[in-house]
Amino acid sequence: MSNLVAELNSLDFSVYIGGPLQAAVQAQNAASMAQVNFIQSIGFEEGASPTDPKKLRYVDFNYKKSVPNPDYDGSNDKFLEKEVEIKVPFLTMLSIPSIRIEEMTIDFNAKLTSTETKSVSSEFAASAELGINYKIVNFKASASYKRTSVTGSNVEKTYNLGVHVRAVNDEIPAGLDRILTMLEDSITSVNE
Numbered sequence: 001m002s003n004l005v006a007e008l009n010s011l012d013f014s015v016y017i018g019g020p021l022q023a024a025v026q027a028q029n030a031a032s033m034a035q036v037n038f039i040q041s042i043g044f045e046e047g048a049s050p051t052d053p054k055k056l057r058y059v060d061f062n063y064k065k066s067v068p069n070p071d072y073d074g075s076n077d078k079f080l081e082k083e084v085e086i087k088v089p090f091l092t093m094l095s096i097p098s099i100r101i102e103e104m105t106i107d108f109n110a111k112l113t114s115t116e117t118k119s120v121s122s123e124f125a126a127s128a129e130l131g132i133n134y135k136i137v138n139f140k141a142s143a144s145y146k147r148t149s150v151t152g153s154n155v156e157k158t159y160n161l162g163v164h165v166r167a168v169n170d171e172i173p174a175g176l177d178r179i180l181t182m183l184e185d186s187i188t189s190v191n192e
Contacts (some may be wrong), residue, residue: 011110011159013108016106016108016159017106017108020104020106020163021104021106024101024104024165027101028100028101031097031098031099031100034097035096035097035098038096038097039091039096039176040054042057042090042091042094043056043057043089043090043091044056044057045057056089056090056091056183057089057090057091058087058088058089058090059087059088059089059090059093060085060086060087060088061085061086061088062083062084062085062086063083063084063086064081064082064083064084065081065082065084066079066080066081066082067079067080067081067082068080089183089184091180091183092180092183092184096172096176098169098170098171098172098173099167099168099169099170100167100168100170101165101166101167102166102167102168103164103165103166104163104164104165104166105162105163105164106162106163107160107162107163107164108159108160108162109158109159109160110157110158110159111156111157111158111159111160113156113158121147121148123146123147
């Protein structure tokens with residue numbers, strides 16, 4: 001019978017288990033770099049010259065706001081409409097991509113089936129001849145024996161690898177959250 005333990009020991013589990021884990025780490029790294037690239041390309045604009053630092057990108061909004069009339073004396077309008085411009089950092093208006101792998105399950109199944117075969121066959125053949133010719137007797141005899149033995153072993157291998165990955169939208173990292181809070185505080189209202 002073939003040695004199934006040796007067959008299992010010959011499997012490179014570092015490939016079957018480590019390969020998907022390495023792919024998950026690389027995917028997590030790519031997601032982090034995509035977040036950095038998104039912030040740099042969407043949240044900032046180039047300076048006037050290549051040596052100037054990048055500037056935060058803002059979105060400007062204009063709206064009309066009722067404000068108390070400082071010159072109100074009862075004969076004129078109590079409130080005046082003023083045009084107000086708001087400058088909002090663009091990054092505070094977007095959902096910044098932040099994906100992380102929450103769970104990863106690796107299912108590896110190895111099925112080894114061993115079959116041992118042995119076949120033995122025997123053949124025996126004999127023949128004899130007797131001839132009588134005036135005072136001469138001829139006798140011929142022959143015999144043959146043949147034995148055939150075949151021994152074989154067959155190992156059937158089946159491998160199944162299933163990888164289940166569950167990714168979720170992660171919370172914004174603490175440092176980025178602080179920066180976005182500061183940016184929200186920088187929203188300015190400019191009266192015209």
